[in-house]
Amino acid sequence: MKPTNITREEMWARQCLAAEDIDYAVWERDKAMLHQMERISRSCSFVVDVYKGKYVYASSNFTDLLGYDSRKICTLERQGDYLESRFHPDDFPQLEKLQIKLSQFIYSLPPEQRNDYCNIYSFRVRNAKGQYTRVISRQQVLERERTGKAWLIVGNMDIAPNQKEHEQVDCTVLNLKNGEIFSPTLLSLPRIDLTEREIEILHLIQRGFLSKEIAYQLGISIHTVNIHRQNLLRKLGVQNSIEAINKGLDLGLLK
Known part of the structure; x- marks a missing residue:
């Protein structure tokens, strides 16, 4: 099988989500809960809407901990990839490649197993002082649409306790059902030998x-x-x- 170049957005599109299977009243309830959590948690929380293919929420902690513009955080859905604009330019391509590889792995699984994973990344983000600080970002499914496909992805980003400088984006995958932990670098996608x-x-x-x-x-x-x-x-x-x-x-x- 020949390798195919594919973007992260194309992988999102493969969910083939339909408007009639999505209830945005559910998201409004989730959003209210996340706003409540901002008051007691210091994590930088964010949500990606896979149907819209964009970030739709980020907590105010992005402003407090990492120096993001508060006005843009409040209007994140209109800001495109603003959160990613402060990622280290050397880390971002690595992060995208890992996300694509993990997406291909997820889509190779039976549908009933595709929402069982939490992806944990470690990479660098520019803070309020213009310096790069290493963060840990945990991402997993928050909500599914009517047929069970992942619709909303929630992430929680924290300052990494180990700030030792290195240029590698680290990633660990956790199976939330059985506790198995593995590295995406060890993933082997099923090989289909088509002529x-x-x-x-x-x-x-x-x-x-x-x-x-x-x-x-x-x-x-x-x-x-x-x-x-x-x-x-x-x-x-x-x-x-x-x-x-x-x-x-x-x-x-x-x-």
Whole structure:
């Protein structure tokens, strides 16, 4: 399987969340709870709305502990990636790569297991004095939409007790169900050995081509196309073309 370059936002989009499955009254209740927690917790809390593909909340502690602009924190949903603007420029690309790898791992799991993990990152953020301080950021699912897909992701960021300078972004993954801890650098994504022709046919299936149209496009017989389609389903471990497309997206074979 060829490696595919993919962005974090494209991984978010693969959740395929629908407006009718999301209840924003739930988020309003959660937001009120988070505002209450600001009064007793010194953690910098934030929330990502996967449906909107953006940060929708950050606690006032970002201003107190790390020197973020209070007005922008209060209007975070309109500020784009403001939280990330103060991440160390050398750490941010590492962080994105880790998040993408972890997302690919999550999407390789059965749906009922995908919300069981907490990702714990350690990286550097510029503080009020213009100096970089190391933080620990823990991220996990806060809310699911109606069908069980992750919708809101909550994070809690604290000053790391160990401020020893190093340039590596550290990451640990915690399984919240069984307590297992592992490093994403040790993750092995399932290998799907599709041939070039099978990948080509998978792309054409995604575009809506029928077998006879694929046969004409590639200059092969319908019988050969159908054999390739059967091999695709078998190798991907799916039952039909829709599932094959979704699995191809999850594995980075399709965009």
